[in-house]
Amino acid sequence: MNIKFLLSLFLFTLTIFPKFSSSNEIPEFKSELLVLRKLDQKIRRDNTYWEDAKRMDLSNHKKLKQLIKKFGFPTIHKVGVDAHRAAFLITQHNPHDKSFFKYYINNMKSKLGTGAVIDKYYAFLVDRKNLLQGKKQIYGTQGKCVNGEWKTPDTENTLLLPLLRKDIGLPSIKELSDTICI
Secondary structure (H helix, E strand, C coil), rough: CCHHHHHHHHHHHHHHHHHHHHHHCCCCHHHHHHHHHHHHHHCCCCCCCHHHHHHHHHHHHHHHHHHHHHHHHCCHHHHHHHHHHHHHHHHHCCCCEEEEEEEEEHHHHHHHHCCCCCCHHHHHHHHHHHHHHCCEEEECCCCEECCCCECCCCCCCCCCCCHHHHHCCCCCHHHHHHCCCC
16 A cells, blocks of 8 residues: 555544544543532532532532542543533632632633633633632622623723623623523
8 A cells, every 4th residue: 555545544534533533531530520510510409508519519629639630630622621611610619729729720821712721711710719809800700680680799890891701702791691681
C-alpha cells in the first residue's frame, strides 16, 4: 500500500470517528462527577431539609477535591460538558472553603475563551464570592424574580452590566426576566 492511501484512510477515519480518535476525556473522572451531580440535584429536588443538603454539599465537595487532586482541573476536554457542569455546581454549592473557591475561580479565569470551560460559570462563582465577602456583584447572576423582573441586588456597575453579561455568555437581564420570571 502506498503512503498517500494510508494517510487518506487515517484522515478519513478521524472524520468519521472523532470521539475515538481525539477524545482526551478521562472516563473515571467524568463518571464520578456525574454521580456527584445526581446526588447534588436529587437532594435539592427531593428534600426541603437544608441541613441534609449542606451535609451532601460538604461530602460532594470533599470528593471533588480528591478527584481534582488525582486528575487535575475538570475541563470540558477532560470530562465533557455535563461533568464540567457538575463540578461547577458542586463548587457553587459549597463556597465556604475559601482557598478551594479561589483555586477554582482562578483556574476558570485562566481558561476563559479557550473552550476548556463554560465561561458563564465563572461569572456565577465570582458573583457568589463577592456577595459572601460583602462586595458587589460584577455580572448580576445572584438575584431573584420580583414582580416578573429579574432583580440583581448589589451590582457593581449597572451601566456596564449588559456588556459584561454578553461578553461572558449570559443572557441580558430582560431575556432572563422573560425566561424565568413569568
